[in-house]
Amino acid sequence: MPRRDSALPREFWARPDIAAALATCDLPGVLEGVRAAQGWSQQELAAAVGYSQSWVSRVVNRQQSLTVEQVRDLAGRLGIPIHLLRFADTAAPERGAGPTKRREFGRVITAAALAVPVAPPPGDIGDHTAPTLRAITGGQRRLDASCPARDLAAGARAHVELTARTLARARRTPFAADIAAAAGEAAGFAAWLHADMDDTGTARAHYRSAVRAARLAGHPLLGAYMLGSLAFFETDNGDAAAGLELAGEAGRLVGAGAHPTAAAWLACVRAVAHAALGEPRAADRAIAAAEAAVARRDNADPPWPWVFPFDAAKVAGYRALAAVRLDRPADARRAFTEAFGQAAPAAKQRGVLMVEMARAHLAAGDVDEAFRLAGEALDVGLRHGSDRLVSRVRGLRRSYRGAPARCLGDLDDRLADALAL
Template identity: 40%
Template sequence: MAALVALGGLLNWNSTVIREASRIGNYGKIIELARTHRRMTQAQLGEACGLSQSAISRLEKRGVGPYAMDVLLRVSQHLNIPAVLLGLADPAAQARIETENVERRQFLGAAAAVALSPALAVVTGPTDDAEQQANALRLATTSYRRLDGSTPSRELSEAVRSHLRLVQGLVGAAPTDAHRIRLAAVASEVASLNGWLAWDMGDHGSARSFYGAAIKAARAGANPLLAAYQAGSLAQFEAHAGNGVQALSLAKRARNLLEPGFPVVADAWLSSIEALGHAASGDQRSADRALTRSRAAIQTNVDGEPPPWPWVFTLDEAKVAGFRVTCGAKLGLSRWILDSAGPVLTTGHAKQRALLMLDIAAGHLSAGRIEAAFAIATQALDIGLQYRSGRIVERGRALRRSFTTSSAPKVVREFDERMHDVHL
């Protein structure tokens, strides 16, 4: 514990132990450290937060999630744990707290610096209503984004659309330019989440509209890095939709928005999206080169710095391998798919894992392994039906259309029966 205590006996929120626990999602460890530092028992903390001693014990021993966000919020408020450390707020939103009461020009300069600042900043608390409002709205967005991993998009969609209307209304009514800039960045995040949900439901027209709104709001928020992220997100959507030329054009636009000194994750991520665009255009050589650039960029991050907002994930070699699997599926290269299949199925996001499973199934089918292909595809389809994901179901249909034979094996007939259940 001594290594965690700074001058004056205060807990050092930027210590290696706490930063690592936050990075991997072991929030119970952080809570335990904060509780013991304040010399509180589990029973005392539980009583203060309306929980039992055993509930606090389970919370601290949970390890790498999942965690109930309402519980985390109560505990973080009582122990004064920075919300960002428990995944309850965006790192950049917390860092921007220190930019209060500055002129507009100073604020605009800080916005770009915030996107490149360390992910874990010590939080002193909001100092005015404008920042409190932006933080509250961003916290709600973060909660919806976390729910996406375990909730059907159709159940989330209306709530998230209402959230976007609320934020957009507040942007229009903002009393100052600085207030409007803060809220525009939040609106960009919410619009992007709406685009993701529409995409998952198979509503491509709405997805494009929401991603376009996200780009526009990011520009209004005077945040070039956020605008680049949203343009890259739309590029990724178009690449998956088979529009390679448009995807590459959007990826180029995203790169043009980046300012000098942009983070490594931006370069690696955009290179992977460019690979998808080339694959959608049938250009194997260019796709391979882009994936090589992406891996090389990741390897330059020797210090393992956490990704800056708006990226909320660490882009590592396993994720680049996932891009390679998807490129292989688009290019019909079973070798690319099967060589990279091992590390890509570790994602905890069920819907994303199902999509990768369908790409791997395509690789087995290209290699003539029909039984393996449809066994994996059936597992993926079951996930799609569980979450009522139109995107997963349509990918399953595309895989089935690619296999034509007069006498389908039993595993294919079982897949067809599950697909038939979609309409029931």
């Protein structure tokens, strides 16, 4: 019989996977996390909550819906912090649903994820505050895969304001550093959304806020993550010298003993900046350093705030980006094939890589394949409401000065339609 008084540590509820499940009231995910953390079998979990094993099995396998009363009962029996649960509709939008249905789902779930008071009473700040704020950001990040950035941006900005106000009130409390880290995450996500909206000025402002909050938190990995994100953003927007300087600062922050995920990612960010500056040897050295880091045995569980390990497929994607900027179309195409063959990037990232792959084909003289890929990237951009992606396809089309080609007519018509939306 499992012990019901063996409470899990507070840090458990702040784990990214658990915080994200709490943010969307994903009880099956929370239950499975608790079971694994306690080392229980499913039968022992059933005994702990006082339900039959068959009922618990249906819940964990998402075959049994729960009432609000049952959620509260399970939370009480397992010590799940009820104040962290956001009672939202956790049903995913049906497969094949159009953009309108996805946007409606996004608005509903985002509103639920933000259902916290904007100005909580002063005595409410405690050790639960930062995990709650981070859980909201985690829920928003999950939605980014299926919702247009414009549908999430207003909620993300409101959350940035909430975390900033909470941090201001918590400055003289023992919880200030953790809340500053939550504020950094919120600002970083808002920056990502505005970058996807092709709003570079607002994105840059949010990235800088994220860096300041990370410094206030005193967390080197978070600081490096935000500096590295800003570095890639600057490089991607034409200031590779600033990007390289920021990437170097991020590397100094984590030091020589950095986790391999952090070391590999920062090396890739440097590689793309070196390539954009026309420095092939430095770019190649940085890619080699990234490949060595991902091959390390301890490159397993990624450190917060990274969500996924940085693996060989991701390095291949950056190697391809560097090759495009170094005018090495054959190398770029091989690297893109490797990146797509080993893993399936998220939709928006896949679209960005398609545009870059199209540039490599165009440089190699393969016009038809280049604009076929550009058309696919445009589909992704329109489907996911990514202004950045649509803008990049437009930029690729404007860069072509060759002879008229049959493949361009349809793309031109679709780009014109996209501008009229």
